[in-house]
Amino acid sequence: MDKLIEYFLKFPGIGPRQAKRFAYFIAAQDESYVKNLAELILKVKRNSRTCVGCFRIFDAAGDGRLCDICSSPSRGGSIMVVEKNVDLENIEKSGAYRGKYFVLGGVMPLTGNNKNGIRLKELFEKIKKEKPEEIILATSATTEGENTNRYIENILNPLGVKITKLGRGLSVGAELEYSDGRTIANALEGRH
Amino acid sequence: MDKLIEYFLKFPGIGPRQAKRFAYFIAAQDESYVKNLAELILKVKRNSRTCVGCFRIFDAAGDGRLCDICSSPSRGGSIMVVEKNVDLENIEKSGAYRGKYFVLGGVMPLTGNNKNGIRLKELFEKIKKEKPEEIILATSATTEGENTNRYIENILNPLGVKITKLGRGLSVGAELEYSDGRTIANALEGRH
Amino acid sequence: MDKLIEYFLKFPGIGPRQAKRFAYFIAAQDESYVKNLAELILKVKRNSRTCVGCFRIFDAAGDGRLCDICSSPSRGGSIMVVEKNVDLENIEKSGAYRGKYFVLGGVMPLTGNNKNGIRLKELFEKIKKEKPEEIILATSATTEGENTNRYIENILNPLGVKITKLGRGLSVGAELEYSDGRTIANALEGRH
Amino acid sequence: MDKLIEYFLKFPGIGPRQAKRFAYFIAAQDESYVKNLAELILKVKRNSRTCVGCFRIFDAAGDGRLCDICSSPSRGGSIMVVEKNVDLENIEKSGAYRGKYFVLGGVMPLTGNNKNGIRLKELFEKIKKEKPEEIILATSATTEGENTNRYIENILNPLGVKITKLGRGLSVGAELEYSDGRTIANALEGRH
Numbered sequence: 132m133d134k135l136i137e138y139f140l141k142f143p144g145i146g147p148r149q150a151k152r153f154a155y156f157i158a159a160q161d162e163s164y165v166k167n168l169a170e171l172i173l174k175v176k177r178n179s180r181t182c183v184g185c186f187r188i189f190d191a192a193g194d195g196r197l198c199d200i201c202s203s204p205s206r207g208g209s210i211m212v213v214e215k216n217v218d219l220e221n222i223e224k225s226g227a228y229r230g231k232y233f234v235l236g237g238v239m240p241l242t243g244n245n246k247n248g249i250r251l252k253e254l255f256e257k258i259k260k261e262k263p264e265e266i267i268l269a270t271s272a273t274t275e276g277e278n279t280n281r282y283i284e285n286i287l288n289p290l291g292v293k294i295t296k297l298g299r300g301l302s303v304g305a306e307l308e309y310s311d312g313r314t315i316a317n318a319l320e321g322r323h
Numbered sequence: 324m325d326k327l328i329e330y331f332l333k334f335p336g337i338g339p340r341q342a343k344r345f346a347y348f349i350a351a352q353d354e355s356y357v358k359n360l361a362e363l364i365l366k367v368k369r370n371s372r373t374c375v376g377c378f379r380i381f382d383a384a385g386d387g388r389l390c391d392i393c394s395s396p397s398r399g400g401s402i403m404v405v406e407k408n409v410d411l412e413n414i415e416k417s418g419a420y421r422g423k424y425f426v427l428g429g430v431m432p433l434t435g436n437n438k439n440g441i442r443l444k445e446l447f448e449k450i451k452k453e454k455p456e457e458i459i460l461a462t463s464a465t466t467e468g469e470n471t472n473r474y475i476e477n478i479l480n481p482l483g484v485k486i487t488k489l490g491r492g493l494s495v496g497a498e499l500e501y502s503d504g505r506t507i508a509n510a511l512e513g514r515h
Numbered sequence: 516m517d518k519l520i521e522y523f524l525k526f527p528g529i530g531p532r533q534a535k536r537f538a539y540f541i542a543a544q545d546e547s548y549v550k551n552l553a554e555l556i557l558k559v560k561r562n563s564r565t566c567v568g569c570f571r572i573f574d575a576a577g578d579g580r581l582c583d584i585c586s587s588p589s590r591g592g593s594i595m596v597v598e599k600n601v602d603l604e605n606i607e608k609s610g611a612y613r614g615k616y617f618v619l620g621g622v623m624p625l626t627g628n629n630k631n632g633i634r635l636k637e638l639f640e641k642i643k644k645e646k647p648e649e650i651i652l653a654t655s656a657t658t659e660g661e662n663t664n665r666y667i668e669n670i671l672n673p674l675g676v677k678i679t680k681l682g683r684g685l686s687v688g689a690e691l692e693y694s695d696g697r698t699i700a701n702a703l704e705g706r707h
Numbered sequence: 708m709d710k711l712i713e714y715f716l717k718f719p720g721i722g723p724r725q726a727k728r729f730a731y732f733i734a735a736q737d738e739s740y741v742k743n744l745a746e747l748i749l750k751v752k753r754n755s756r757t758c759v760g761c762f763r764i765f766d767a768a769g770d771g772r773l774c775d776i777c778s779s780p781s782r783g784g785s786i787m788v789v790e791k792n793v794d795l796e797n798i799e800k801s802g803a804y805r806g807k808y809f810v811l812g813g814v815m816p817l818t819g820n821n822k823n824g825i826r827l828k829e830l831f832e833k834i835k836k837e838k839p840e841e842i843i844l845a846t847s848a849t850t851e852g853e854n855t856n857r858y859i860e861n862i863l864n865p866l867g868v869k870i871t872k873l874g875r876g877l878s879v880g881a882e883l884e885y886s887d888g889r890t891i892a893n894a895l896e897g898r899h
Contacts, residue, residue: 132370132382135363138356143344153333155408156372157364158380165368166332169326169361172349176357178324179350188350190324216347218883225888227895229748231779235864267898271884272877298876298897301848305878307794312880319803321874321897322843402644410691417696419703459706464694490684490705493656494698497686499602500655504609506686511611513682514651515707516754519747527728536719539792540713541748542755542764548714553745555711556733560741562708563734572734572761600731668844699865 132158165222178212186234186250196301206231209265212254212283214238222269230267233257238275239282250281251286258290270294324350376449378426378442380408396422401457404446404475406430406468414461422459425449430467431474441471443478449483459486516542568641570618570634574598574706577706593649595636598622598660606653614651617641622659623666632665635670642674652680708734712803760833762810762826764792782807785841788830788859790814790852798845806843809833814851815858825855827862844872 132154139150157165180191184201191198200206200223209230213219219232236248258266268283270276284294299317301310310318324346342348349357372383376393383390390400392415394434401422405411429441450458460475462468477485490507493502502510516538517688523534541549564575568585575582584590584607584641593614597603621633642650652667654660668678685694694702708730714728725857733741755769760777767774776782776799785806789795795808834842839848844859846852862869875893885892 132367135360135367138360138363141356143348144341149336151412152409153798154367155380155412156335157367158382159408160368162368164333165364168327168330169364171330172357172361172364173351175324175327176344176352176354177888188347190350213883215884216351217344220343220347221884221886222891225891227888229891267895269894270884271882272879274883282758295898297894298874298899300874300876300878300893300897302876302878302881303848303893306847306849307796307845308791308799311879312803315798315801316803316874317876318845319843321899322871323874323875323897332703338689361607407692413692413694414699417699419696457642459703461691461702463690464687465690486604487706489702490682490707491698492684492686492701492705494684494689495656495695498657499597499653500599500605503613503687504604507606507609508611509684509687510653510681511651513684513707514679515682515705516751519744519751522747523746525740527732528725533720535796536793538751538763539796540719541751542766543792544752546752548717549748552711552714553748554740555714556748556774559708559711559730560736560738572731574734600735601728604731638782674759 147321185232186230186236187219200231205229208263209267210258210263211267211269212260213269214271214279218269218271230265231263235270235279236275238270239279241275241278251283254283255286255290256277258287258292263292265293265295268294272297272299351462377424378428378445379411379424394422397421400455401459402450402453402455403459403461405461406463406471410461410463423455427462427471430462430465431471433467433470443475446475447482450479450484454482454484457485457487459509460486464489464491529654542594563585569614569616571603584615587671589613592647593651594642594645594647595651595653597653598655598663602655604651615647619654619663622654623663625659625662633665638667639674642671646674647676649677649679652678656681656683661667672694714891721760761808762812762829763795776807781805783838784836785843786839787843787845789845790847790855794845794847806841807839809853811846814846814849815855817851817854821861827859831866832864834868836862838866839868841871843871844870848873848875 132196135154135157136150138146139145139153140147157243159211173251175190178190178192179188180196182189182198182201185198187198189198195202211228211230212233212235213222213223214235216319219234223248233254235254239246254303266287268280270279278292280296297320300321301314301318327346327349331337331345332339340379348514370382370384370389371380371434374381374390375388376403377390378389381390389392398421402424402425403420403422404427405414406427406429408426411426414420425446427441427446431438431441458479460472462471472488476493479486490513493506493510517539519541520534523529523537524531531570559574562574562576563572563582566573566582566585567580569582571582573582579586590613594605594617595614596617596619597606598619598621600618603618606612617638619633619638621631650671652664653696654663664680671678682705683696684705685702710852711730711733712726715721715729716723725749751766754766754768755764758774758777759772760775763774764833765774772780782805786809787798787804787806788809788811789798790811791811792810795810802897811825811830815822815825842863844856846855856872863870874897876897877890877894
């Protein structure tokens, strides 16, 4: 039991109390739920593949090495660089973007030269080979995200491709009265 | 993947967004973590048993039918009636109680006569047979909890055992300025 | 304007942003609202008196020196000791208590012997003179509150009056699953 | 006292409980604080003037009819249209803008033709007369704000001045994972 709690503790956003509740929940479910859950966990892992095109983790029953976005003929022209899988999925959900992606795997830390295992070399190679019309840097609007943007721009600049960044400004619902100074400055700069 | 998300959605306190994050988390973990997790889930379920004494779910490698509390010679005299397993575990953590328990499995709904699958008959039989020195009703201080208390009192009264309820009043840290009227009334009534 | 913001900053629970909004709010109101507000502020202060019986601040147009509770013939028998005015008003709102009060003016600090200007001597004198049937200590369920209770008990014990404290336990709405250990211990001790 | 509580209830963001605490706070302060507060309130109101240039409420000891921004020779070129005074002050605090303002006094409601007392006519007259290089619409990124923007654009279009809107996109600190679809679409559209 304690071991299972330990394992649940590694789930994203789960603290000791909830990990415990999960373990009790498992213990109290009927046999079939628990069996199916264990099988699904193994299956999802077995079928999960990292796309060789964009490093997105995708669910593939067959043996394709490219995810559905990378292998779609109707997507393309631009490559959007995102930090992680869930960012990509959230952008897909918005329906606002019809190009391709590249999953960086993280952001640059603010100090030191440790690249945190992020796929800078792979990004460089992909851009060099594919020469997309536009690269859209879609990191989060945090200090680490901005830092990562600058770093990528420096690396990709020699390749001579067009690099853009997501607009900064007022997010939907934001009120001027409560906006911080940097958001106001960004919104003013990005006026159109 | 969608099926796994559905299964995670049944976890206590988990909404669609977090269920999704869990599924991606599974997909991104290394093989050994996922295998161990699946095995632990099955094992916890396999080893989980409902104690025939108090209906607590407990973790038993052997084939004992009583949990460690029910089989401990140093616990006893009183039986504390709790709504669910996690309540029992939290009370145990407090170290304040040295008697036995009875897990009711829920509370009485406020309307209707539906007993919600709670173990009223089993409680009656246990009390009738064991004749404990004291029964402590430890339901939550909610309307449903109080309702359940009253119901149990009516059922157990003919057995002639002493029935008490947990004290109502100011919880630790409560300030008079922000306490609601019923808590103040309870605290006043329970002054000592 | 800045000076007014400074004054609003002293209002209970008001930070810089809200103090500023208050000042702009004043500037934007019509003449009559602002005049009335200023007059009411002065009037409330002028008519506010500290009751010589219980040290409650009360609103008196005439020149009575006792508040309505202290001068009511239907209230009495017991004296409830509270930390501050708003506690008293909240208890009155509950309608659960029909005795008299004593406003201590604060709590004992946890360290040092500094009594923080609280009215310990006045309490002693009042109890000695009035010999109430019961003294109810109604400080908050915080460490400072409990500390203050103990201190008062020591002081009043020689007078031989009955001293009680508000019940500690589960406040209305509390669930066992989320209750802290000391609340559980209190609720168990206060079972009835 | 009750009357003062009523007056405090009109303060922005203040509910019954806090209004009451304010009234008790007033009653418990010393004479000099209360006197000064009442005087400051009257003074701020007396010295507050609505700027004839931009309709900002400003604090003027003398008898100038223009606020310091409107009368500053170093500010100008553009006019930023804001909803209310506190928006203007927050933008000033950011230090990002060096032009002039126009305080609209509110937003257009979503339904009906009621203009809510906002200064559309005054805005039209000012723009017609001053012919600024640019008008920056700085309403909040809410549905009402966007609606108001469209309305103003329709009104001012015949005057042939350049009209821009604050950039929409990721506000500082926003993460892609948690951004809503419309913010993502705005950020993508506003990429640069």
